[in-house]
Amino acid sequence: GQNIDQPTEMTATEGAIVQINCTYQTSGFNGLFWYQQHAGEAPTFLSYNVLDGLEEKGRFSSFLSRSKGYSYLLLKELQMKDSASYLCAVMDSNYQLIWGAGTKLIIKP
Amino acid sequence: DGGITQSPKYLFRKEGQNVTLSCEQNLNHDAMYWYRQDPGQGLRLIYYSQIVNDFQKGDIAEGYSVSREKKESFPLTVTSAQKNPTAFYLCASRPGQGEADTQYFGPGTRLTVL
Secondary structure (H helix, E strand, C coil): CCEEECCCEEEEECCCCEEEEEEEECCCCCCEEEEEECCCCCCEEEEEECCCEEEEECCEEEEEECCCCEEEEEECCCCHHHCEEEEEEEECCCCCEEECCCEEEEEEC | CCCEEEECCEEEECCCCCEEEEEEECCCCCEEEEEEECCCCCCEEEEEEEECCEEEECCCCCCEEECCCECCECCEEECCCCCCCCEEEEEEEECCCCCCCCCEECCCEEEEEC
């Protein structure tokens, strides 16, 4: 079966760094996506990785290891507005997205 | 402005009634999707369409129906056969077919069955 695992909830302090992990087992792989979702709102795209390595985009970075079925999203210089759920999704061989349940990130002052 | 619109944002329905959720996009995207989101769960695919006049069932299609008569529009009907319809419904679109493009989401419709 297809499976995406990520922690349910994480807590971090404003100004700090946090790493959200995602492991996956899917039928085929056409890339891994990270989305941010604030409560009651739609997900918004953060990053896309299809090759191994680190993609940096401002305060956010995303890493992929295809051989390990593993990705992480790194958030630096945390701000209160970063409090949200972070969704990991893998595009399978049929170009459909398989979604993790999301990680709720709580930022404390 | 280009984007995806869903209406209404909040919808209340009595048990036994069918209800249709609207999704419109002016991004000229070929592919459109309907997802359901429940607390503590990932997005689950209900139906998707890769081209006008064609659509396929997703993982949880039972109790739902769709149509794709126009490229811009992909309405979802929640029928009385859906046992637990209260949820947050998200519509998304993607530019290409068979390409690893990002999905873009509408603002969502929160459906509550009374």
